[in-house]
Amino acid sequence: MNQIQSGTLYIVATPIGNLSDMTAHAIDCLKSVDIIACEDTRTSGKLLNHFNITTKTIAYHDHNAEAQTAKLVELLQSGKHLALISDAGTPLISDPGFRLVKACHEVGIKVSPVVGASAAIAALSVAGLPSDKFYFYGFLPAKTHARQSELASLAAMTATLIFYEAPHRIIDCVTDMVNVLGADRKVTFCREITKTFETIKKMTLKELVTFIENDHNQEKGEIVVVVGGASAEKDVEQDKLDELLKRLLQDLSVKAASQLAADLTGIKKKVAYQRALELTQQDQ
Numbered sequence: 607m608n609q610i611q612s613g614t615l616y617i618v619a620t621p622i623g624n625l626s627d628m629t630a631h632a633i634d635c636l637k638s639v640d641i642i643a644c645e646d647t648r649t650s651g652k653l654l655n656h657f658n659i660t661t662k663t664i665a666y667h668d669h670n671a672e673a674q675t676a677k678l679v680e681l682l683q684s685g686k687h688l689a690l691i692s693d694a695g696t697p698l699i700s701d702p703g704f705r706l707v708k709a710c711h712e713v714g715i716k717v718s719p720v721v722g723a724s725a726a727i728a729a730l731s732v733a734g735l736p737s738d739k740f741y742f743y744g745f746l747p748a749k750t751h752a753r754q755s756e757l758a759s760l761a762a763m764t765a766t767l768i769f770y771e772a773p774h775r776i777i778d779c780v781t782d783m784v785n786v787l788g789a790d791r792k793v794t795f796c797r798e799i800t801k802t803f804e805t806i807k808k809m810t811l812k813e814l815v816t817f818i819e820n821d822h823n824q825e826k827g828e829i830v831v832v833v834g835g836a837s838a839e840k841d842v843e844q845d846k847l848d849e850l851l852k853r854l855l856q857d858l859s860v861k862a863a864s865q866l867a868a869d870l871t872g873i874k875k876k877v878a879y880q881r882a883l884e885l886t887q888q889d890q
Contacts, residue, residue, distance in 0.1 A: 612715045613640070613687040615678075617703065619696040619722025622828070623800035625656055627723050633657050635720050640686040643678060645702055649693045666690065667702050675705045682715045689720075694828070696724040700744040700770050725799055726768050729830035733794035734808050736835065739765040746771065746779060753779065757786040758880035762844065762873060764835040773825045777818055783833065784811045786876055792834035798827040847871065851882050860886060 616635050621627040636642055636659045643666035644650035650663060666674050682688055692701035710717050726742050743760070746753045746769060760767060771779050783791070789812035797805040805824065807817065811833070818824045847867065854863035864879035871878075 610683070610685050612713075613682045613685050614716045614718055615682055615706065615710050616687070616689040616718050616720050617697050617707065618689045618691050618720040619724065620650075620653060620691050620694060621800070622695045622723045622725050622728065623798065623804075625653070627800060628653075628657065629720070629722050632720050632722055633659065636661055636689055636691070638687070639689045641678075641681065641688050643674075643688060643690045643706070645692045645697075650691055653691075661689075666706065671702055671705050675709050678706055679709050679713060679715065682710065683713070694723075694725075696722065699724055699726060699742075723800075725770070725796075725828065725830050728799050729794070729796040729832050730766065730768060732796065732806050733766070733832040735766045735792060735794060735832055737766065739835070740768055741765045742768045744770050748775065750778065750782065754782050754786055754876070755880060757782060758877050761787055761877040762836050762847070764837070766835050767833040769831045769833070771829045771831055773827060773829060776825055776829055776831075777815065780811060780815050780818065780831070783831075784815060786874070787811060787833065788874065794832040795824070796830040796832065797824060799830065801827070803827070847873070847878070847881060848885060851878065851885055855882060855886060 616639060618632050618635055620632065636654065639661060642650070642654070642661050642663045644663050645667050647663045647665050654661070654663070666678070678688060690697050690703050690706060692703070695701070697703040698707065707717055730737050730740055741760070741763060746756055789810060791811045792808065793811050793814050794808040795805065795814055795817070803823070809817065850870065851863055851867055854866055858866065860879065860882045864875060864882045867873070867878040867882070868875040
């Protein structure tokens, strides 16, 4: 008895705004597979209709991923070919899909990329900031304290930082960046990339707060914030900072130790304080 050969899972990138960015490969793939798994079938339906793609679709998102992953793997094992798409851009990049791809690798199902648009890479390409080293974070936490804590952990990185942010949180997010990363840190604000009202502006973080506050249209649409890394001259190697803080914490409180470390090294007090807290928690 012949063993059924598993199908292939295609990870298909779709446009982030301009439908002309849809590749011929992506169209052919979506027409040829048996099923398309979509983050939102209604959103993807508009794209599929535009390109006359009539392939059956099913919903696959964060809220049903646990249950749907097993079903999709079963379909693939039965020989069906599937494509995974998100609402826009490349799937899995701050979008659903990790569980499915991981599950496919675990059972030996082929996973193949159909490449195309990615908002993060598009933003980096026009940011005018160093692109040889970059760190993609995605969406920062919604709560202020958690967001500031995450920013503090990134403050000393010399790599360019890439964030996604929701329009209703952009002012709070950039304000926290000013407070934690510094008002003069360079940033490129990218909004509605490839769309009619595309905005690409490079300035300082402090200037960006003012720019958004003065034009509430900037609090709409899809936003990517590309932030310059810490300058190499002021950067303190993590292990050296840890060594200094550990020694100071032997005799001083977290607050006093972080203040002295900031004075000695020139790093921001909030960065030193956050790291001192982490070190004390590790020792408990």
